[in-house]
Amino acid sequence: MTVDHEFDIDTRVSPVAPNEYAATVTDRWNALGGPNGGYLVAICLQALRHTMPFPDPLAISAFFLRPAAPGPATITTELARSGRRLATGAARLMQEGREVMRVTASFTDLALAEGRTLVFADKPMLPPPHDAIDLLGGRSMPALSLTDRVEYRLATMPGWVQGKPTGDPSMNLWLRFKDGRDADSLALAMLVDAAWPAVMEIGAAGSVTVEMTVHVRARPVPGWLACRISTRYVIGGYHEEDFEIWDATGTLVAQSRQLGLLP
Amino acid sequence: MTVDHEFDIDTRVSPVAPNEYAATVTDRWNALGGPNGGYLVAICLQALRHTMPFPDPLAISAFFLRPAAPGPATITTELARSGRRLATGAARLMQEGREVMRVTASFTDLALAEGRTLVFADKPMLPPPHDAIDLLGGRSMPALSLTDRVEYRLATMPGWVQGKPTGDPSMNLWLRFKDGRDADSLALAMLVDAAWPAVMEIGAAGSVTVEMTVHVRARPVPGWLACRISTRYVIGGYHEEDFEIWDATGTLVAQSRQLGLLP
Numbered sequence: 001m002t003v004d005h006e007f008d009i010d011t012r013v014s015p016v017a018p019n020e021y022a023a024t025v026t027d028r029w030n031a032l033g034g035p036n037g038g039y040l041v042a043i044c045l046q047a048l049r050h051t052m053p054f055p056d057p058l059a060i061s062a063f064f065l066r067p068a069a070p071g072p073a074t075i076t077t078e079l080a081r082s083g084r085r086l087a088t089g090a091a092r093l094m095q096e097g098r099e100v101m102r103v104t105a106s107f108t109d110l111a112l113a114e115g116r117t118l119v120f121a122d123k124p125m126l127p128p129p130h131d132a133i134d135l136l137g138g139r140s141m142p143a144l145s146l147t148d149r150v151e152y153r154l155a156t157m158p159g160w161v162q163g164k165p166t167g168d169p170s171m172n173l174w175l176r177f178k179d180g181r182d183a184d185s186l187a188l189a190m191l192v193d194a195a196w197p198a199v200m201e202i203g204a205a206g207s208v209t210v211e212m213t214v215h216v217r218a219r220p221v222p223g224w225l226a227c228r229i230s231t232r233y234v235i236g237g238y239h240e241e242d243f244e245i246w247d248a249t250g251t252l253v254a255q256s257r258q259l260g261l262l263p
Numbered sequence: 264m265t266v267d268h269e270f271d272i273d274t275r276v277s278p279v280a281p282n283e284y285a286a287t288v289t290d291r292w293n294a295l296g297g298p299n300g301g302y303l304v305a306i307c308l309q310a311l312r313h314t315m316p317f318p319d320p321l322a323i324s325a326f327f328l329r330p331a332a333p334g335p336a337t338i339t340t341e342l343a344r345s346g347r348r349l350a351t352g353a354a355r356l357m358q359e360g361r362e363v364m365r366v367t368a369s370f371t372d373l374a375l376a377e378g379r380t381l382v383f384a385d386k387p388m389l390p391p392p393h394d395a396i397d398l399l400g401g402r403s404m405p406a407l408s409l410t411d412r413v414e415y416r417l418a419t420m421p422g423w424v425q426g427k428p429t430g431d432p433s434m435n436l437w438l439r440f441k442d443g444r445d446a447d448s449l450a451l452a453m454l455v456d457a458a459w460p461a462v463m464e465i466g467a468a469g470s471v472t473v474e475m476t477v478h479v480r481a482r483p484v485p486g487w488l489a490c491r492i493s494t495r496y497v498i499g500g501y502h503e504e505d506f507e508i509w510d511a512t513g514t515l516v517a518q519s520r521q522l523g524l525l526p
Binding site (some may be wrong): 058059061063065066080081086088090092099102104106110113114115116117118119120121168169170188202210211213215217218230231232233234235236237238251253255257259261262 | 499
């Protein structure tokens with residue numbers, strides 16, 4: 001059981017009416033500018049999971065409509081279609097009567113995915129976690145409470161940390177929940193948004209997300225997760241961020257892309 | 264004006280009530296299995312554009328709920344948020360009372376995108392269109408009416424066409440509308456779905472789309488469009504297909520990813 005872990009406590013939703021759930025957006029998953037987007041997606045998925053006949057989010061699209069704030073939230077859900085293999089629905093996360101996030105998601109049972117497997121890319125190159133650099137060295141960053149919940153290991157210290165952005169908006173890193181919770185398919189949809197934006201290596205102070213799509217490709221095994229993150233195209237301030245997560249067996253378990261805007 | 268072109272005629276929607284539009288799904292954009300998914304997305308975007316204060320779709324997510332059929336359709340729209348720079352809404356494409364597709368999209372005015380531009384990848388390698396191979400050599404494929412509307416030029420003939428899949432699910436190609444219509448930001452959301460699935464080079468007979476996300480990155484200039492298409496991960500039958508479109512000036516104008524399932 002994972003019910004005592006921070007992620008599960010802080011994404012919990014309570015049914016208050018048909019297709020309506022109450023939740024609390026805590027201040028324990030804050031990134032630059034407030035509650036982490038992936039954390040809000042996870043709250044929406046917890047609400048959607050109540051109405052879904054399948055356990056695993058497979059394809060998730062989230063539109064970031066307004067900034068969220070720590071405090072109460074209401075999530076309304078809708079089931080658009082439930083089929084033999086997939087079920088799809090939408091969730092609206094509301095705060096003070098205004099829609100903060102719109103999530104649409106298809107759920108499935110990934111244990112029943114039985115088709116072919118063929119992989120045309122290598123897993124991210126990284127030293128073993130115990131030989132890699134701890135980004136924070138055990139310290140806490142008060143304004144970024146997300147870093148008290150998730151920990152990172154890197155091959156090299158990022159340039160922007162040292163005030164010298166490398167000019168290359170790509171990075172590989174390990175991450176995991178700090179309290180020992182292992183990632184499951186739902187948590188992957190949060191973890192693809194749990195690192196700093198790759199564009200910090202081109203001197204950006206951050207990134208404002210417009211939309212994020214996550215495809216969960218397999219259930220991860222317990223342990224550290226290897227991530228490959230990159231931005232290839234910054235055009236008129238808009239940029240994509242691609243994020244892959246691989247589990248300890250070297251299986252790609254999630255793939256995401258965000259469209260963001262330089263602040 | 265582009266109103267006389269096939270794409271504009273066949274994606275036209277008529278308001279019938281507040282936030283409700285009538286359309287006809289024609290049989291003129293059929294791919295394997297029926298009306299092309301990108302064509303349906305374009306119909307939804309035409310409806311959404313009626314309620315949007317900005318001209319360009321920027322981020323589009325489409326969930327494919329049921330197969331579409333040629334015939335009448337109703338599109339209902341909803342405006343979720345309209346802000347200074349972005350407006351976001353959702354469209355449901357219904358046929359015979361059942362939801363076929365759910366599209367969520369943010370619109371903007373791409374002419375006002377004024378931030379930095381930095382590109383970390385090259386445009387697709389292709390010979391000039393007049394030196395490239397015409398996939399169909401002017402022939403028509405009766406069951407695939409999409410190929411009467413869009414034409415293709417390639418560096419080499421695909422392996423699957425010759426009954427010998429190469430084993431490499433990636434390809435570069437040129438495409439454009441056959442009737443001379445130039446692509447605009449809305450048409451790009453259709454064209455990212457206008458080629459055959461890359462997985463045909465691993466012997467797949469096709470691909471069933473679960474979800475497609477499109478990010479329109481710039482308005483294209485007139486002319487041929489260079490495309491880079493690839494699948495890197497086939498896992499349990501699910502696979503992503505990444506599709507980039509570059510315009511004649513060498514600008515990335517659209518980026519999309521689909522999650523599909525091998526049939």
